[in-house]
Amino acid sequence: xxxxxxxxxxxxxxxxxxxxxxxxxxxxxxxxxxxxxxxxxxxxxxxxxxxxxxxxxxxxxxxxxxxxxxxxxxxxxxxxxxxxxxxxxxxxxxxxxxxxxxxxxxxxxxxxxxxxxxxxxxxxxxxxxxxxxxxxxxxxxxxxxxxxxxxxxxxxxxxxxxxxxxxxxxxxxxxxxxxxxxxxxxxxxxxxxxxxxxxxxxxxxxxxxxxxxxxxxxxxxxxxxxxxxxxxxxxxxxxxxxxxxxxxxxxxxxxxxxxxxxxxxxxxxxxxxxxxxxxxxxxxxxxxxxxxxxxxxxxxxxxxxxxxxxxxxxxxxxxxxxxxxxxxxxxxxxxxxxxxxxxxxxxxxxxxxxxxxxxxxxxxxxxxxxxxxxxxxxxxxxxxxxxxxxxxxxxxxxxxxxxxxxxxxxxx
Amino acid sequence: xxxxxxxxxxxxxxxxxxxxxxxxxxxxxxxxxxxxxxxxxxxxxxxxxxxxxxxxxxxxxxxxxxxxxxxxxxxxxxxxxxxxxxxxxxxxxxxxxxxxxxxxxxxxxxxxxxxxxxxxxxxxxxxxxxxxxxxxxxxxxxxxxxxxxxxxxxxxxxxxxxxxxxxxxxxxxxxxxxxxxxxxxxxxxxxxxxxxxxxxxxxxxxxxxxxxxxxxxxxxxxxxxxxxxxxxxxxxxxxxxxxxxxxxxxxxxxxxxxxxxxxxxxxxxxxxxxxxxxxxxxxxxxxxxxxxxxxxxxxxxxxxxxxxxxxxxxxxxxxxxxxxxxxxxxxxxxxxxxxxxxxxxx
Numbered sequence: 001x002x003x004x005x006x007x008x009x010x011x012x013x014x015x016x017x018x019x020x021x022x023x024x025x026x027x028x029x030x031x032x033x034x035x036x037x038x039x040x041x042x043x044x045x046x047x048x049x050x051x052x053x054x055x056x057x058x059x060x061x062x063x064x065x066x067x068x069x070x071x072x073x074x075x076x077x078x079x080x081x082x083x084x085x086x087x088x089x090x091x092x093x094x095x096x097x098x099x100x101x102x103x104x105x106x107x108x109x110x111x112x113x114x115x116x117x118x119x120x121x122x123x124x125x126x127x128x129x130x131x132x133x134x135x136x137x138x139x140x141x142x143x144x145x146x147x148x149x150x151x152x153x154x155x156x157x158x159x160x161x162x163x164x165x166x167x168x169x170x171x172x173x174x175x176x177x178x179x180x181x182x183x184x185x186x187x188x189x190x191x192x193x194x195x196x197x198x199x200x201x202x203x204x205x206x207x208x209x210x211x212x213x214x215x216x217x218x219x220x221x222x223x224x225x226x227x228x229x230x231x232x233x234x235x236x237x238x239x240x241x242x243x244x245x246x247x248x249x250x251x252x253x254x255x256x257x258x259x260x261x262x263x264x265x266x267x268x269x270x271x272x273x274x275x276x277x278x279x280x281x282x283x284x285x286x287x288x289x290x291x292x293x294x295x296x297x298x299x300x301x302x303x304x305x306x307x308x309x310x311x312x313x314x315x316x317x318x319x320x321x322x323x324x325x326x327x328x329x330x331x332x333x334x335x336x337x338x339x340x341x342x343x344x345x346x347x348x349x350x351x352x353x354x355x356x357x358x359x360x361x362x363x364x365x366x367x368x369x370x371x372x373x374x375x376x377x378x379x380x381x382x383x384x385x386x387x388x389x390x391x392x393x394x395x396x397x398x399x400x401x402x403x404x405x406x407x408x409x410x411x412x
Numbered sequence: 413x414x415x416x417x418x419x420x421x422x423x424x425x426x427x428x429x430x431x432x433x434x435x436x437x438x439x440x441x442x443x444x445x446x447x448x449x450x451x452x453x454x455x456x457x458x459x460x461x462x463x464x465x466x467x468x469x470x471x472x473x474x475x476x477x478x479x480x481x482x483x484x485x486x487x488x489x490x491x492x493x494x495x496x497x498x499x500x501x502x503x504x505x506x507x508x509x510x511x512x513x514x515x516x517x518x519x520x521x522x523x524x525x526x527x528x529x530x531x532x533x534x535x536x537x538x539x540x541x542x543x544x545x546x547x548x549x550x551x552x553x554x555x556x557x558x559x560x561x562x563x564x565x566x567x568x569x570x571x572x573x574x575x576x577x578x579x580x581x582x583x584x585x586x587x588x589x590x591x592x593x594x595x596x597x598x599x600x601x602x603x604x605x606x607x608x609x610x611x612x613x614x615x616x617x618x619x620x621x622x623x624x625x626x627x628x629x630x631x632x633x634x635x636x637x638x639x640x641x642x643x644x645x646x647x648x649x650x651x652x653x654x655x656x657x658x659x660x661x662x663x664x665x666x667x668x669x670x671x672x673x674x675x676x677x678x679x680x681x682x683x684x685x686x687x688x689x690x691x692x693x694x695x696x697x698x699x700x701x702x703x704x705x706x707x708x709x710x711x712x713x714x715x716x717x718x719x720x721x722x723x724x725x726x727x728x729x730x731x732x733x734x735x736x737x738x739x740x741x742x743x744x745x746x747x748x749x750x751x752x753x754x755x756x757x758x
Contacts, residue, residue, distance in 0.1 A: 001667060002582035002740075005644040007589075053537045076511065106647065114549065117569070125530055128610060132455025147550075148572040148737045152652055154561040163648040164737060165579055168521075168550035168571045176568060178584070187590055204526065207533040208545035217715045222446055229668070263566040263592075264515075267559040270479070270546045279564055400555030 002163065007190040014185045015411065017252040018240030020094025020196075021352045023339040024060035024233055027090050027100075031242035033356040041338050043219045043231055049203040054410070056215035059201055060233030060340035062087070069093035071157035073210070080144055084200040085119045085153045087345075091196060091236035092154045097241035100252055101192065103159035108190050108412055109151055110181040111166050112173030112197035113344035114398075116147035119202045130272075150198065160194065168344070170398030171304075172263075173197055174237070175347025175406055179261035181241050191246060196238035197348035205343070206232060212271065214308050221340070222305030222334035223312050223380045225371045229304040233340025237348035256355040257409040259293065259391070262286025263337075266401030272310050277318030279403050280304075280395065284322045287393065287405035295323040298330070299389035300363055301378070302354045304397045305334020306341055315395065316376050323378065333381035337366035347396035351406055354392040358410040363387045416589045418678060420640040420744065422629035423714040424496030426489040428463035428622050428701050431472075432496060435624075436701075436711060437718050445700050448620055453606045460609040463622040463702035465489060479559045480723075482543060484522040486603035487553040489625035489707070494557055494597050497629040501595065505561045513593030514567035515580040516554040517600045519705035521571065522547050540643040553601055565593050573734030575648060576600075577709040578742045581628065588632045600710030601625035612703060620716040622702025626710025628717065634747060638721040639745040642666065648738040660739035661686035661731075668729055668743055676719050676728040678712040684733060693725065716744050724749070 021028065024042035027033035035042065042060045051057045068078065068089055081089065088111070101107075124141040141151060151164040169176045174197025181195035199205075209215050209232060216229035232294060247254055264286065266279030273280065288294065304315055320327045335353045336342075342349050356362055363381045372380040389410065396404045425432065428446050431437035439446060450459035465485075474480055474491055483491075494514075495502055504510045526548040532540035546552060551569035558567055566587065570576050577600040584596035602608070602623050609621035631640065646667040649660035665686040671677070675692040682696045697711050698704075704711070709732050716728035727745040734740070 001644055001646055003585045052606045122530060125527060126608060129454060142611045142614060152737065161650065166571045168569045170549050170551055183586060183590065187586060189586065204530045204533065207537050208529065208542055210537065211540045211542040211545055265558045265564050265567050266563060267562060270552060270555055282564065400551040402551055
């Protein structure tokens with residue numbers, strides 16, 4: 001039963017036993033870890049749709065692998081998989097295989113996305129307008145456009161049974177999904193959960209951000225004094241979360257622990273944060289309170305850092321208010337400098353990037369930053385560097401004022 | 413083991429029957445399908461059949477709020493239903509005296525603005541309206557409601573089929589249980605657009621697309637007057653995988669009590685083999701109001717709670733076999749007649 005749930009005698013500890021990722025760096029943990037560690041950038045002119053009439057023409061577009069990992073989908077199902085589903089399946093299968101899980105019992109799938117398979121919605125509308133009496137493939141487009149279908153595809157591909165739940169909280173979706181999955185296990189509502197976020201580049205979203213004039217015509221530079229906007233990306237990341245004792249019982253390799261989650265709402269504006277970052281601050285404080293940590297005990301902040309003037313300014317204020325004196329020595333960076341803003345996938349990809357940094361003992365640099373914004377009293381990581389870090393905090397903020405913060409700890 | 417308890421403290425509905433729960437219930441009691449209206453479908457001579465929300469008798473004051481003036485129809489419906497459900501507690505939330513979690517559930521989201529924005533983009537991206545795009549984001553309705561109420565507590569927008577509203581109830585129960593919120597409003601909302609009506613027709617030529625919203629207001633404390641308890645939300649059983657919808661519905665049904673003649677079933681479809689053994693009354697709001705996905709499942713729950721509150725039944729089950737995702741059900745009871753959740757044992 002989803003409700004009422006059984007309740008454990010005390011909150012559980014939750015660890016990550018599988019992680020999958022695909023970004024413009026490539027597919028898989030290794031190539032992404034190398035990309036984040038070295039501060040590579042992966043931007044190029046968009047080829048997926050016509051950007052000739054747009055102000056911005058670049059994004060972190062993925063060269064989608066031709067082959068999918070082994071899975072349980074039929075040839076017909078595989079043929080119908082579109083870009084977002086393929087990204088999700090690539091990340092999901094990597095996390096699944098790494099976890100060593102087998103598909104027995106009910107296993108919830110909690111995902112975040114902003115636009116699902118929007119490219120099919122676009123195709124549907126174009127055909128409906130241009131050839132209104134032709135219905136060929138329209139039903140299939142509708143089925144696979146709907147947001148829940150990508151989760152269903154992943155569940156079917158892996159043979160999962162259990163609840164599929166999709167959170168669409170704009171650019172915080174991925175972090176909210178992981179946070180919700182964490183809550184499900186912590187509160188005894190599930191033993192293990194597969195969770196993450198995904199989004200594929202699509203014309204509608206690209207055009208939307210372009211009309212708002214928040215896209216930079218050149219690769220984004222989060223926390224740079226001269227930053228002039230974000231750069232979109234695409235991708236997916238999936239995490240296998242489970243109760244620590246269960247993971248230890250089966251001798252699973254543990255990639256890290258999730259210690260805390262905070263989620264708040266910024267009511268200032270639909271697309272702009274409260275300038276003083278108060279809602280972001282509340283999310284960071286809530287995550288720390290849940291984790292039982294103070295800012296002094298956080299070793300690295302993976303910032304939301306979109307590179308828009310407003311976001312970075314508000315997030316800077318929030319980080320500094322939260323960190324206090326600790327800010328002066330606190331390393332902060334945004335991995336969007338390398339792979340762009342992945343919208344609904346951002347929180348999940350940045351969660352995996354944080355786990356990579358914790359496991360590898362390095363900090364992800366923003367090599368594109370020329371002059372850090374003088375308002376930043378924290379240390380913007382600009383060069384590849386090794387570091388002894390035990391804890392990392394990751395921020396995700398979205399349109400509609402959706403704010404989410406996750407805290408990770410190195411294992412062991 | 414401790415068992416969570418969640419009570420319904422208010423309901424709200426905006427539907428083709430009108431603005432408010434009384435209008436919804438009156439239409440359901442009447443048992444006659446509401447009149448079908450026409451929606452122009454570009455490129456077709458024949459319009460699409462729909463059931464639209466009629467204009468409110470009195471323009472709601474909330475529409476004057478700066479965040480709501482340009483908002484989508486879905487947002488207007490969602491806020492209307494939520495405020496009716498919250499009642500006087502809206503002022504308490506505004507004053508910071510109550511931490512409200514907001515859960516909005518939808519299938520199609522702000523589809524009319526999405527369609528409009530993409531049509532503008534296709535014509536000329538340089539002149540596509542930047543005012544419209546933010547309203548296309550799935551969580552815009554939850555955001556506007558939070559801004560209207562000044563609520564900075566957690567909010568989620570869940571996207572999925574009709575059953576997602578019941579998943580939302582379970583998520584809200586979790587928030588109440590772990591202290592993330594002191595109260596929660598769960599909203600199902602959809603808006604009218606020819607693309608949604610057109611798409612629905614591809615799967616069911618007899619279906620009539622409808623729009624609107626429904627909301628339940630939940631707390632952990634039992635209300636003093638006419639209480640309704642959320643007794644159960646079943647697991648979500650995949651309705652697309654082998655062995656299919658009927659088997660999923662059967663598993664869902666098996667998690668609920670057998671039922672009694674004085675109980676009500678609010679179902680998303682009249683003839684589901686899973687409920688062949690049901691001896692109580694059956695209500696199928698979709699036959700009267702139309703197919704409105706997450707809003708329709710919210711109306712089912714609103715009707716179930718309203719029936720218990722007005723002593724029309726002692727308990728009510730809400731059964732949903734979603735279009736493409738899941739079979740799931742919820743059970744509401746009069747807690748004075750069903751003392752503890754242990755009474756739920758099948």
